[in-house]
Amino acid sequence: MVVLLYLSGQAFGSWDGRCGNMSANNRMTGGDIADRGKWPWMVKLHTCKDTFKPETCNFTCGGSLISDRYILTAAHCVQTGQLMTATFGDYDSVADESTKITAQIEMNFNHHEYDIRHNFLNDIALLRIKTPLDLNDEHKRFEPICLPRPDLPTHLGEKCVLTGWGQTESKKLSSVLRQIDLPITYDYRCEEKFPCHYNRDTKFCTENLHGIKSACFGDSGGPLTCQLGNNGWVVRGVAAHIDKLDCTGNINAFTRVAPYTEWIAGVTGQRLSLV
Numbered sequence: 001m002v003v004l005l006y007l008s009g010q011a012f013g014s015w016d017g018r019c020g021n022m023s024a025n026n027r028m029t030g031g032d033i034a035d036r037g038k039w040p041w042m043v044k045l046h047t048c049k050d051t052f053k054p055e056t057c058n059f060t061c062g063g064s065l066i067s068d069r070y071i072l073t074a075a076h077c078v079q080t081g082q083l084m085t086a087t088f089g090d091y092d093s094v095a096d097e098s099t100k101i102t103a104q105i106e107m108n109f110n111h112h113e114y115d116i117r118h119n120f121l122n123d124i125a126l127l128r129i130k131t132p133l134d135l136n137d138e139h140k141r142f143e144p145i146c147l148p149r150p151d152l153p154t155h156l157g158e159k160c161v162l163t164g165w166g167q168t169e170s171k172k173l174s175s176v177l178r179q180i181d182l183p184i185t186y187d188y189r190c191e192e193k194f195p196c197h198y199n200r201d202t203k204f205c206t207e208n209l210h211g212i213k214s215a216c217f218g219d220s221g222g223p224l225t226c227q228l229g230n231n232g233w234v235v236r237g238v239a240a241h242i243d244k245l246d247c248t249g250n251i252n253a254f255t256r257v258a259p260y261t262e263w264i265a266g267v268t269g270q271r272l273s274l275v
Contacts, residue, residue, distance in 0.1 A: 017273050018144075019146040020145055042062065045077060046086075060221075064235055073127060084104075109126040121199060145223060147261055148236060154236060161224070164222040182224065183208070184236075190241070205252070
């Protein structure tokens with residue numbers, strides 16, 4: 001069941017509230033190159049020097065589209081005052097693709113209790129693009145990911161999917177969008193690996209039990225999405241703790257999205273699609 005949460009009278013005009021519908025088949029293959037257009041909420045974030053010209057911008061993190069104007073990412077990906085752009089529909093970064101568009105970030109919102117000095121608590125952020133997308137017409141090839149209800153629990157063994165352009169075995173950033181299956185595991189696994197940065201109230205842990213492929217540098221801020229029956233896909237987590245030195249490590253920590261749903265709604269002032 002999809003529920004629309006209202007916090008203001010702001011109307012959409014360019015989005016009817018649809019969310020979490022995959023654009024291609026549902027076949028899952030861990031660590032593989034994703035099918036083109038399969039993850040329509042995936043966003044590629046860049047930080048820029050002085051101007052928004054493409055030649056001054058560098059890839060920094062992943063993110064996920066949650067409405068016609070807002071992107072969800074990690075707070076450690078965002079610096080106050082930093083110029084940023086967001087690219088939608090980017091599948092192959094070295095190809096000239098007519099399906100992708102780039103928008104300027106107008107404003108960023110790190111969680112007000114984000115604490116980089118103590119355990120990276122509340123490592124979650126929102127970005128607002130300057131011009132809203134027309135998701136009902138011109139930009140209907142993109143679709144926001146559903147947000148979880150505040151009381152939606154995570155389940156041990158629940159299989160979810162991380163998508164991003166992070167480093168591969170070659171130690172280079174991937175030029176094409178990739179995906180990997182990451183089941184949710186016991187909290188103590190991340191408490192052992194990230195003893196100073198893991199808080200089970202605001203984060204959860206994943207472990208790839210069937211291989212050494214994992215999240216890597218460049219995957220930060222990207223969404224961990226899970227399928228909920230026939231209700232489509234929901235963003236369970238935001239990539240928070242990525243081992244930059246050992247990308248073969250199979251344990252990663254994600255910021256839980258569910259506890260922040262009301263904060264997200266308050267910042268955006270929009271109705272949000274929850275499942």
